[in-house]
Amino acid sequence: MTAAGQGTVYRRVALIGLGLIASSMAHAIKAAGLADEIVGFAKSAESRAVAIDIGFVDRTAETAAEAVRGADLVVLAVPVGAMGAIAAEIGPHLAPGATVTDVGSVKQAVIDAVAPHIPAGVHFIPGHPIAGTEHSGPRSGFATLFQNRWWLLTPVPGTDPEATRRLRQLCESIGAKVDEMDAEHHDLVLAVTSHTPHLIAYTMVGVADDLARVTDSEVIQYSAAGFRDFTRIAASDPTMWRDVFLTNKDATLEILGRFTEELFALQRAIRLGDGAHLHAYFTRTRAIRRGIIEAGQDTSAPDFGRVQPPGK
Ligand SMILES: NC(=O)c1ccc[n+]([C@@H]2O[C@H](COP(=O)([O-])OP(=O)(O)OC[C@H]3O[C@@H](n4cnc5c(N)ncnc54)[C@H](O)[C@@H]3O)[C@@H](O)[C@H]2O)c1
């Protein structure tokens, strides 16, 4: 494999999946001149045509196997449930010394599905940019998506440090802050900061939708800021989120169990008119938010240290 050109981090990047995250990466990589060539593959011919039309890839391939040939970085940017089949297809075609990473929202299930298909001499470094929107597809990407956002890497012990350093360099060069942690911890943290909140938003919007039928759209017409934020989140891609809950089952059920207990306690306080309970609870949660602001912490950063393993 020839060396990457000056200023570039990788010579040829292959993007498998051409949706929000892949197209944002491509825009950012191109804007910063970090790769000599970007090759793209998506299942649908229409997505491939859009990628060429917008110009965020240099060329597209008809198959994932063809896309990864000669690439020194391969990015799996498909729904979590599709990662294993893609890895099985590309495995025999990966170039020796290449790095394979993914951007999936769940990490342990991706490692279990992908790692068995990665040949010796190819570096597999799982990753997850904590940045996104409710939009999907090749038209939804933009170069600044990762600016000042966390990008978590979950390399397994023994991963080549030089390969990790190079991937970190790419993520940082497109604006992200990089941290490393083990996959199980990642999945628990994200169950708290992202997965369960999405489920709550889906539920709340579903409840309001049921109500709207009764109240003839009042719910939507008079929706306040908090509910509008829920509707944005609940507009996220159904396939992506189906796969998140199917593959981060244990951590999500753990956090959902705790959430339900707290909700029942608040429900009981409301029924009993227990104002002291409600006031104490809301005072505690307000203090958490204020503490974050007073500490000058970036509120877009998940608070890794606070999360306890299940059972604590
Ligand atoms: N959207 C977000 O906010 C966000 C943020 C961080 C990470 N992620 C993760 O990034 C990955 C991609 O998400 P996205 O938001 O870019 O999705 P997207 O829907 O915008 O794009 C997904 C791409 O994968 C392709 N695809 C879907 N099913 C496939 C299959 N079975 N085989 C091959 N290709 C398939 C689609 O054609 C599309 O090109 C997911 O694993 C998701 O969990 C998403």
Ligand SMILES: O=C(O)C(=O)C[C@]1(C(=O)O)C=C[C@@H](O)C=C1
């Ligand atoms: O802002 C949004 O639309 C998001 O929900 C993005 C978000 C998140 O929960 O923060 C969603 C899932 C990803 O795995 C990472 C980021």
